[in-house]
Amino acid sequence: MVDPKFEYLLRLADNALVLSQRLSELCGKGPALEEDMALTNVALDLIGQARFWFTYAGEIEGAGRDEDQLAFLRDAHDFHNLLLVEQPNGSYADTLARQFYFDSWHYLLLEKLVASSDEHIAAIAEKSLKEVRYHLRRSGDLIVRLGDGTDQSHSMMQNAMNDLWMFTDEMFQADAVDQAMVEQGVAPDLASLRAPWIAHVTEIFEDATLQVPPINAWMQKGGKQGVHTESLGYLLAEMQFLPRAYPGAIW
Amino acid sequence: MSKEWPLWEVFIRSQHGLAHKHVGSLHAPDAEMAVNNARDVYTRRNEGISIWVVKAADITASSPDDKSALFEPSNSKVYRHPTFFPMPEEVKNL
Numbered sequence: 143m144v145d146p147k148f149e150y151l152l153r154l155a156d157n158a159l160v161l162s163q164r165l166s167e168l169c170g171k172g173p174a175l176e177e178d179m180a181l182t183n184v185a186l187d188l189i190g191q192a193r194f195w196f197t198y199a200g201e202i203e204g205a206g207r208d209e210d211q212l213a214f215l216r217d218a219h220d221f222h223n224l225l226l227v228e229q230p231n232g233s234y235a236d237t238l239a240r241q242f243y244f245d246s247w248h249y250l251l252l253e254k255l256v257a258s259s260d261e262h263i264a265a266i267a268e269k270s271l272k273e274v275r276y277h278l279r280r281s282g283d284l285i286v287r288l289g290d291g292t293d294q295s296h297s298m299m300q301n302a303m304n305d306l307w308m309f310t311d312e313m314f315q316a317d318a319v320d321q322a323m324v325e326q327g328v329a330p331d332l333a334s335l336r337a338p339w340i341a342h343v344t345e346i347f348e349d350a351t352l353q354v355p356p357i358n359a360w361m362q363k364g365g366k367q368g369v370h371t372e373s374l375g376y377l378l379a380e381m382q383f384l385p386r387a388y389p390g391a392i393w
Numbered sequence: 394m395s396k397e398w399p400l401w402e403v404f405i406r407s408q409h410g411l412a413h414k415h416v417g418s419l420h421a422p423d424a425e426m427a428v429n430n431a432r433d434v435y436t437r438r439n440e441g442i443s444i445w446v447v448k449a450a451d452i453t454a455s456s457p458d459d460k461s462a463l464f465e466p467s468n469s470k471v472y473r474h475p476t477f478f479p480m481p482e483e484v485k486n487l
Contacts, residue, residue: 174398175419175420175434176419176421176430176434179430179433179434179437180429180430180433183433183437276432280429283426283429287422287426
C-alpha cells in the first residue's frame, strides 16, 4: 500500500505545480507589465514550494524518484491536485477568481501545517506561508477592485466567481489519506478550514459588492483521487513535453 | 478620464541608514497598488527594506535649459569643497 504521507505530499506538490504552470502560461501576456510581473512572481513562489514538497515526497517514497521525475514523468491520473487549480486561465477575472479561492484555502492550510508533527512539513509550511500571505493579500485586493469597479468588471468578476464555485468544496472534503494524516498529527482536519474560509471569502465579497454563490450548490470532486477535468491533460502535455522528448536534458 | 494608469516613480531603501534611491517607474491606478506593483517589479532580487512611491506628475523638476544658470556658477568656487582637510583613516563613506 502507498504511504498516505507520500500521497498527501504529492497533493500539496501537485497543487503548487499545476497552478504555477497555469500562471506561467500568462508570462508575457498579462494585462499590464506590472500584473505580468506579479503573476510570474506568484508562479515562481509556487514552483519553489512544489520543489520542496516533491523532494520530500521522493524521500518518503524511498524509491529514488527525485522532484523532476515526480513532476514530469507522471500521467494525469497520477496527479492529485485539486480540480480548481487546473482550470484554464479564461479571462483575467477567471484567473483571479481561481487564485483567490485557492489562496484563501492555501493560507489557512499552511497556517495549520506549521504546527505539523512532521518537522520537515512544518518547516516548508512556515517558509511558504510568508509567500502565500502576500498572494492572498494581492488576490483579495484585486477581487475588491474589480468587483467594486465598473459595471463590466463587476459582472465579469461575479460570473467568474460563480463558474469556479463548484470546484471549491473539494478543498474541504477529507478522504482516507487526509484522515490518516490527521491521526498522525501531520495535517489539520480539512473540514475545520471551511468556516474560516467561508468567513474570509464572504468578507472580501462584501467589500467587492459581490454575491457569495449558494453554499449548498452542487460540487465537483475527484482531483485528489486522480480523476481530473479534461484541461489537465493539455496542461501536462505542454509542461512535460521537453523532459519526455529529451530525457535527461539539462539547461 | 484617461484609460492609462498614472505613472509613479519608485524609491527603494536597500538597507537601514541609507537613503531611498530612485530605481525606476511603473503604472498603477492608485498609491496602494503602486506599492504592491513596486514590490513585484523592483524587489524581486532582495533589493529593499522600504518602498516609497510618488506620482510622477507631483514631481517638479528643474529644466535642462536652466543648467548654466543653476549649476555653472558653483564650478569656480573651489573653496566650497571640504577637500583641504586630511581625513582620518577610520572614517569611511564620507
